[in-house]
Amino acid sequence: xxxxxxxxxxxxxxxxxVAIFGSAAVxxxxxxxxxxxxxxxxxxxxxxxxxxxxDENISDPEVWGRNFPRQYDGYLRTVDNERTQHGGSESLPxxxxxxxxxxxxxxxxYAFSIDYREKRGHAFMLEDQEKTExxxxxxxxxxxxxxxxxxxxxxxxxxxxxxxxxxENVCAMPYQQAHNMTxxxxxxxxxxPVACIDxxxxxxxxxxxxxxxxxxxxxxxxxxxxxxxxxxxxxxxxLDRDAKRPKAGDHYDVNTMATRQEMRxxxxxxxxxxxxxxxxxxxxxxxxxxxxxxxxxxRYYDDLKYRDFVHRETNAPVLKAxxxxxxxxxxxxxxRSGVACADCHMPYKREGAVKISDHQVRSPMxxxxxxxxxxxxxxxxxMRSRVDLIQxxxxxxxxxxxxxxxELYDAVKAAKEAGATEEHLQDSYKLQRRAQWRIDFILxxxxxxxxxxxxxxxxxxxxxxxxxxxxxxxxxAKRK
Amino acid sequence: MxxxxxGGRSASxxxxxxxxxxxxxxxxxxxxxxxxxxxxxxxxSSDPKACVNCHIMRDAYDAWQxxxxxxxAKCNDCHVPHDLVGxxxxxxxxxxxxxxxxxxxDFEEPIRIKEKNAALVQQxxxxxxxxxxxxxxxxxxxxxxxxxxxxxxxxVGHGPTR
Numbered sequence: 066x067x068x069x070x071x072x073x074x075x076x077x078x079x080x081x082x083v084a085i086f087g088s089a090a091v092x093x094x095x096x097x098x099x100x101x102x103x104x105x106x107x108x109x110x111x112x113x114x115x116x117x118x119x120d121e122n123i124s125d126p127e128v129w130g131r132n133f134p135r136q137y138d139g140y141l142r143t144v145d146n147e148r149t150q151h152g153g154s155e156s157l158p159x160x161x162x163x164x165x166x167x168x169x170x171x172x173x174x175y176a177f178s179i180d181y182r183e184k185r186g187h188a189f190m191l192e193d194q195e196k197t198e199x200x201x202x203x204x205x206x207x208x209x210x211x212x213x214x215x216x217x218x219x220x221x222x223x224x225x226x227x228x229x230x231x232x233e234n235v236c237a238m239p240y241q242q243a244h245n246m247t248x249x250x251x252x253x254x255x256x257x258p259v260a261c262i263d264x265x266x267x268x269x270x271x272x273x274x275x276x277x278x279x280x281x282x283x284x285x286x287x288x289x290x291x292x293x294x295x296x297x298x299x300x301x302x303x304l305d306r307d308a309k310r311p312k313a314g315d316h317y318d319v320n321t322m323a324t325r326q327e328m329r330x331x332x333x334x335x336x337x338x339x340x341x342x343x344x345x346x347x348x349x350x351x352x353x354x355x356x357x358x359x360x361x362x363x364r365y366y367d368d369l370k371y372r373d374f375v376h377r378e379t380n381a382p383v384l385k386a387x388x389x390x391x392x393x394x395x396x397x398x399x400x401r402s403g404v405a406c407a408d409c410h411m412p413y414k415r416e417g418a419v420k421i422s423d424h425q426v427r428s429p430m431x432x433x434x435x436x437x438x439x440x441x442x443x444x445x446x447x448m449r450s451r452v453d454l455i456q457x458x459x460x461x462x463x464x465x466x467x468x469x470x471x472e473l474y475d476a477v478k479a480a481k482e483a484g485a486t487e488e489h490l491q492d493s494y495k496l497q498r499r500a501q502w503r504i505d506f507i508l509x510x511x512x513x514x515x516x517x518x519x520x521x522x523x524x525x526x527x528x529x530x531x532x533x534x535x536x537x538x539x540x541x542a543k544r545k
Numbered sequence: 546m547x548x549x550x551x552g553g554r555s556a557s558x559x560x561x562x563x564x565x566x567x568x569x570x571x572x573x574x575x576x577x578x579x580x581x582x583x584x585x586x587x588x589x590s591s592d593p594k595a596c597v598n599c600h601i602m603r604d605a606y607d608a609w610q611x612x613x614x615x616x617x618a619k620c621n622d623c624h625v626p627h628d629l630v631g632x633x634x635x636x637x638x639x640x641x642x643x644x645x646x647x648x649x650x651d652f653e654e655p656i657r658i659k660e661k662n663a664a665l666v667q668q669x670x671x672x673x674x675x676x677x678x679x680x681x682x683x684x685x686x687x688x689x690x691x692x693x694x695x696x697x698x699x700x701v702g703h704g705p706t707r
Binding site: 081084085088089091092095096098099101102103105108109415417418420434435438439442 | 561565568569571572575576578579582583599600601603604647648654655657
C-alpha cells in the first residue's frame with residue numbers, strides 16, 4: 066500500500082469519528098434534556114404526606130412541620146435577623162430608648178421607660194417577653210401570654226375545657242404563675258411562641274381565630290357604627306342584622322362569617338393591635354367599641370376615664386399605645402383595595418411547582434420582588450424609593466411632634482414652679498393626653514406610616530397642634 | 546485488490562457504516578421519545594393546556610380561567626399573531642426562550658411580559674375590538690406604548706393583578 070493510499074484511508078476515517086462523537090454528544094444532550102423534563106414534570110405533581118397526627122393539644126410546631134415541611138422551614142427562619150431602615154424583624158434587639166432618648170421622658174413613670182426595644186421574629190416572642198425588664202422588674206398579669214405564646218392548651222386547662230373561661234382566669238393570674246402552670250400530665254402548658262395551631266385548624270388547615278381578645282374585639286367593632294367598607298363580611302352581617310335575618314345570629318362570629326381574604330388579615334390582627342387590661346381581672350380587651358381610628362379608640366378610653374399611667378414629669382393621666390398595626394392597616398389604601406397582611410408579609414412563593422405562602426413572616430422590604438412587584442409592575446428601586454419617601458416624611462413629622470410634646474412638659478414644669486395649681490393645669494393635661502396618645506400611636510405602630518400614610522400625617526398633625534395648644538394652656542396657667 | 550480479499554475491507558466498512566446508522570438511529574429514536582414525552586406536538590396546537598405543560602404558567606392559566614376573556618380568547622388569541630407565519634415565528638421564538646429559561650431555571654420572578662410581546666398583545670386587542678377602538682386609536686393615544694389597553698383593562702386576561 067502506498068503512502069497516499071494510507072493517507073486517504075486515514076482521512077476517510079474522520080467522518081466516522083465525527084459521526085460517533087457527534088451522535089454521542091447529541092444522545093447525551095437528549096438524555097440530559099429528557100431527565101430535566103422528567104424532573105420538571107415531577108415538580109408539577111403535588112404530594113401531601115401525613116406523617117404525624119395533629120390535634121388541638123399539639124402546639125409544638127415541629128410535629129406539624131413533619132406534615133408541612135415547606136411552611137415549617139419558613140417559620141423556622143423567623144429567627145433570622147435582617148434589619149430594614151426602620152426596625153424590621155441579635156442577642157436582644159436594639160433599644161428604642163437609646164435610639165430616641167426623648168422616649169424616656171415621654172414614658173416617664175411607666176415600664177416602657179425602663180426597657181423598650183425593636184421587635185424580632187415570631188420565633189423569639191416568648192423568649193423576649195421572658196427577658197424584658199418590663200416583666201422582670203414590674204409585676205405583670207397572665208394576660209400577656211395571650212399573644213406571646215401558643216396559649217390555647219393553658220386556656221383550655223385553666224377553664225376546664227372552656228377557652229373563654231380559661232382566658233378570663235389566666236388574665237387575672239400573675240404572669241409567672243400562669244407561665245409555670247402544668248397540665249394534668251405534670252408538663253408545662255406554655256412551651257412555645259405562637260405557632261401553627263394559633264392560626265390553623267389542625268383538621269382542615271383553614272385559617273381560624275383562636276384568640277378570645279380578637280373574637281370579642283371584632284364583635285364590638287361589628288356592633289359599632291364605624292364605617293368599614295373594606296371588611297365586607299361585617300358590612301354583610303350588619304345588613305343581615307338590620308333586616309333581622311336569622312343568619313345574623315345574635316353577634317358577629319368571625320370564624321364562621323369572615324371571608325377567606327379577611328382571615329388572611331384577621332389572624333394577624335389577633336395580636337398586632339391596640340389593647341388594655343380591663344379592671345381588676347386584668348381582662349385583655351381590644352378597645353374597638355367605637356371604631357378603629359385613633360380618635361375612636363381615644364373616645365372609648367375617655368368615656369371609661371381610663372389611664373395607663375400618670376406622667377411623672379407633669380402628673381397628667383395619659384395613655385400608652387401598644388402596636389396598632391391592624392388598626393392602621395385598616396385606614397390605608399391597601400386594606401381598602403382588599404390586600405391582606407399576608408399578601409405582603411407572607412407573599413406567595415414558588416418551590417418547584419408548589420405555590421405556598423412564605424411562613425417566614427417579615428418586613429416586605431426584605432422580599433420586595435414577591436411582596437410588592439407582583440401587583441406594582443415597576444422596578445424594585447422605584448418601589449423602595451416610594452416606601453422611603455413615606456417613612457421619611459413620617460419621621461420628619463414625628464420628630465416635630467415629639468419636640469412639641471417635650472416643650473409642653475417644660476411649659477407645665479415652669480408653670481408649676483411659678484405656682485400654677487393642678488386645677489389651673491387641667492386643660493394642659495387634657496391636651497397632653499391627646500397629643501401623647503397620637504404620637505405614641507404612630508411611634509409604636511410598626512410601619513413608620515406606611516400602612517396608612519395620609520392617616521399617619523393627619524394624626525401627627527393633630528398631635529403637634531394639641532401639644533402646642535397644651536403648651537399655650539400651661540403658659541396661661543402660669544399667669545393665673 | 547478488493548476482489549482478492551473477498552468480504553475484507555469493504556465488508557468491514559459496511560459493518561462500521563451499519564453500526565453508525567444504528568447509533569444515529571438510536572439518537573433519533575431517543576429524540577423522538579424525548580419530543581413526545583415533552584408533549585412537543587402540543588405546542589403546534591392552540592390548546593391552552595399546552596401552555597401549562599410548563600408549571601410556571603400555572604398561575605397565569607388558573608387566573609385566565611377565572612377572568613372575563615376565558616370565554617372569548619385562548620392564550621394564542623392574545624399572545625401570538627393571528628397570521629400563520631407570524632404565529633409560528635412567535636411560537637418558535639418564545640418557545641426557545643421559555644424552554645431555555647425553564648430548563649436552566651435562570652429567569653427572574655415574577656415573570657413579566659417583554660416589550661415585544663406586550664406590543665403583540667396590544668395588536669391583538671385592537672384586531673378583535675377594532676370597531677370599538679377605532680375612534681380612540683385615530684383620535685386618542687390608545688396603542689401608544691405608554692397607553693396600552695391593559696393599562697386600564699389589566700384584569701380581563703388574568704384577573705386582578707395579584
